[in-house]
Amino acid sequence: MIAATFSGSKGGTGKTTLAAFLSLLSSTVVPTLLVDASADGGATSYLVGEVTGPYLSESPSESLRGVNVKNLKLTVSVNRGPISNVDEVVKFVKSLGHKIKIVDLPALTDMDAVGRYIPLIEAADVIIVVTEPNPASVSAALYTFGDKRVIIALNQPRPYYRTVVEYYRRVIDNFSKKTGCQYVIVPYDSAVARLSPQTLERVIDLTSEEFDASLVRLLELLTVGKS
Numbered sequence: 001m002i003a004a005t006f007s008g009s010k011g012g013t014g015k016t017t018l019a020a021f022l023s024l025l026s027s028t029v030v031p032t033l034l035v036d037a038s039a040d041g042g043a044t045s046y047l048v049g050e051v052t053g054p055y056l057s058e059s060p061s062e063s064l065r066g067v068n069v070k071n072l073k074l075t076v077s078v079n080r081g082p083i084s085n086v087d088e089v090v091k092f093v094k095s096l097g098h099k100i101k102i103v104d105l106p107a108l109t110d111m112d113a114v115g116r117y118i119p120l121i122e123a124a125d126v127i128i129v130v131t132e133p134n135p136a137s138v139s140a141a142l143y144t145f146g147d148k149r150v151i152i153a154l155n156q157p158r159p160y161y162r163t164v165v166e167y168y169r170r171v172i173d174n175f176s177k178k179t180g181c182q183y184v185i186v187p188y189d190s191a192v193a194r195l196s197p198q199t200l201e202r203v204i205d206l207t208s209e210e211f212d213a214s215l216v217r218l219l220e221l222l223t224v225g226k227s
């Protein structure tokens, strides 16, 4: 199963963060692949660190690295730079046997980026829309994708007032009733920002129960489907 992150044109909503934590969680259960399709190498920096390549954008089959912590079954396809070989990447991701494959996309800020990444969106079985509880982020992200399943993560990359989160939860609840998508609310967690290859083991233990529970829920929605 392939899932891709999406936030429309709005960057910094937490796509890479949620893709990384979701992959770590999923890899405790099944072999999981995290495909760093972002141009800035976000997931690579969070989980693997400095790598000289080859990158996904250069040679997909040579871009795989294992994350060696706590016996996790997590593989990252490392990257730097925009994906100009998108058809090759799609073929490669489809060919791999991992039970869960999470493709982390960049924000699609211009027509060029939209055109370049559309085949990866088309290849996904599920779209994980990651949005913040603010008007610009929500209006940039609430799309339907034909018949594809959509799960919205209302994420808080910084602390938000509870009343603000509740307001946007209702906006998303209405959207979900209209479109049949599902959603999960992810809290702000101060440990999350410390994620790096060096701190990985500690950060996994430091995240709050509320944050962990939201990730468990997201993984359940991803794997079990409608509930």
Ligand SMILES: Nc1ncnc2c1ncn2[C@@H]1O[C@H](COP(=O)(O)OP(=O)(O)OP(=O)(O)O)[C@@H](O)[C@H]1O
Binding pocket: 007, 010, 011, 012, 013, 014, 015, 016, 017, 018, 038, 042, 105, 106, 107, 155, 156, 157, 158, 186, 187, 188, 189, 190, 192, 193, 194
């Ligand atoms: N739930 C959260 N709690 C605390 N910090 C968070 C949370 N989600 C994201 N962040 C922080 O917000 C910042 C942006 O997150 P991230 O890089 O994942 O966004 P992104 O959507 O991948 O950005 P881009 O569009 O540039 O790829 C990071 O510093 C990250 O640590």
Ligand SMILES: [Mg+2]
Binding pocket: 015, 016, 017, 038, 042, 105, 106
């Ligand atoms: Mg990112």
